[in-house]
Amino acid sequence: MDLAAITERIPNRKAKEIYERICRQTTISKTELLDQSGMTVSTMTRLLDELTSQGLILESGFGASTGGRRPILYEKNPRYAYVFGLEISRTLSKLVLVDLGMNKLDSTIWNMTAEMTPDVLIRLIADEVERMLKAHKLEKNQILGLGIGAVGPVDRLSGTILEPSYFLASGWQNVEICRFLTERLGIPAMLDNGANTAILAESWVQRAQSFKHLLYIHAGVGLRSSMVSEGKLLYGAVDMEGSVGQMIIQTDGVVHRDPSGNYGALESYASLYAIEKAARSALKKGRATNLAHFVEDPEQLTYAHVLEALNRNDPLVVEIMTEAATYFGIGLANLLNILHPEKVILGGPLIAGGDLFFQTATQVAIRKTYYYPAYQVVFSKGQLGEEALAIGAAVMVMDQLVRL
Template identity: 85%
Template sequence: MDVITERIPNRKAKEIYDRICRQATVSKTDLLEQSGMTVSTLTRLLEELTSQGLILESGFGASTGGRRPILYEKNTAYAYIFGLEISRTFSKLVLVDLGMKKLDSHSWAMTGEMTPDALIRLIAEEANRMLEQHHIPKASLLGIGIGAVGPVDRQSGVILEPAYFQAKGWKHVEICRLLTEALGIPALLDNGANTAILGESWHQRTQSFKHLLYIHAGVGLRSSMVSEGKLIYGAVDMEGSVGQMIIQTDGVAHRNASGNYGALESYASLYAIEKAARSSLKKGRSTILSHSVDDPDKLTYQHVLDALRKNDPLVVEIITEAATYFGIGLANLLNILHPEKVILGGPLIAGGELFFQTATQVAIRKTYYYPAYQVVFSRGQLGEEALAIGAAVMVMNQLVRL
């Protein structure tokens, strides 16, 4: 099996390749200044990377009085990567080149029939279709990255015991081994919040933000953070712990017996919104939701979204309340972590302006040191594909890993 980290065996070559990757194009002169290497060493490394097909000469830069400098850029066609998101509501496979340009994608609803075996079989079929359609030989694949609902064991490539999957079997799934066997390529795993922020961080690599916080709001709440371009890891996989933040000590019981009373995700999640809407229907509140389902217990978030688009007063009230609680939790994180930029993603954020605007406004009002401390809020630039593309970035990063 191809070991990705060994494709560039020289540590200094990895450094130069990484510098080129972080810039659209860069001259040999700039690389000399940035790296502090001698001309002979840099020339040799550039020749090695060019002969391997990892970088390309892309013309000449502007002259500063002498010969025009040669410009270098990453060869995005050197290899291709699959990125896979495994979430509770849907899973998505993307095929990208080394420039993270999406060539193809496919999604599956995570229904009660979508067991690990069923999903892996569909992934293998779809991956082979993508390669055939885009005329990409399997030898040109670098690997597959997986961003999954946590908790996960990154080292052993195992999805541990995630909650709330509809299908059975999602406990202690050796997802990396299974996908490597199915596809014949290396597989890497991390939790989805980490891969999402990796994708967004890479996409914004030319900007000056050093400390990024990402929160995914959906069935549960998931978070991750990048500082100085590196993911922050705790002693255990802590992806879902933000949802257990206590915002009301004598609050409602968590749907999971091991969860905290008054936990944030009991007030701001798909589950919380569905629960509030169902309760209102049972109470006989006036709402167009009453025309959506015969049984209040069958009401889903999609019904709520449809009513929100029609400005149903009850739904606006429910979403505003959930977003307010989310904003309080977000303010707590800002007061502790002080990120420069916060990227919000997931179904609750994608559902419309109301949740995003309400949550961020509440967070700003409750953030200490405001306005001296300024934070930028964003939905991110990769949208709902952040997790899958970030999983591909994770594989690409192995090229420069020592």
């Protein structure tokens, strides 16, 4: 099965346009659709009848009268089909089952341990898909597809995860993940960078708002970014996985952990790796901290220990997190000065770990933004939080319905 099976579900170009307009709204009337599309009444009536008979849209009551008959309201039918969304990241992988309203019906999370090779994960995913289908009494012909948001770099056209860094397990090079899962499940699959799927999810949630230019940054083991402009994802000549993390903050700065990385790169100062490294170094120097109670060997210290100490307001950990957030804010200011997004959505473990990192980073970014206060930017942790990558992978599949 290929993606044409999704795009051909609505074969008519004008029907795709109307369906997309309905999807952007909670409910909308025929009159509003006529005003927005410029189509004739007869054409609009025919298209709405076609979409209704296919089960893609529903009549959802009547709108307020403006003097005549109350208009019929239309909405997307969330139960027309269902979608699987899959996140594959360095620390965890997550599978969600959603309807077309992006309402979550089920989910499963796997920790990406040293044993989680592609073969092992694919087997677990396939088993879990079958379990979810059975649990929710769904047939495979009710499934629109499986979207995957993965650590890059990826080749989204061939559905291949290329050569990602820092996986604990071996074998994550040139993995034809879409082909493997499609053959195993009989469900069309598509792939993109996880940062791209995350911003798709947040953009979909905010589809009724007026933001045209959104920037997303995922701060975790590394730094990943994506941008939406006028509702469309922006792509470079190559997959831009990790490129924001290579932004140079100090030309004679810290040596990157990867031999091919830049000296003084942003992710050497603001990432899970950088924070763990700073905390381990402080322990070895005998700094006073609650971290000493968690591990005997500083090399065993993890970000989870750092978060636990942060929740206890440990002065050393507050210092480490504040310094990392300050560097992150400098990098964020560089992006604002170049891209000028209207809204910036920050996600990932560093953002989810508490308000200190988010507040410090955004305050630093604002102070170093050139056109501030004339240029105002909105910062957000996003409405979907850690669900964004997997939900966005499902949105990517759903969007194929209106793809020409």
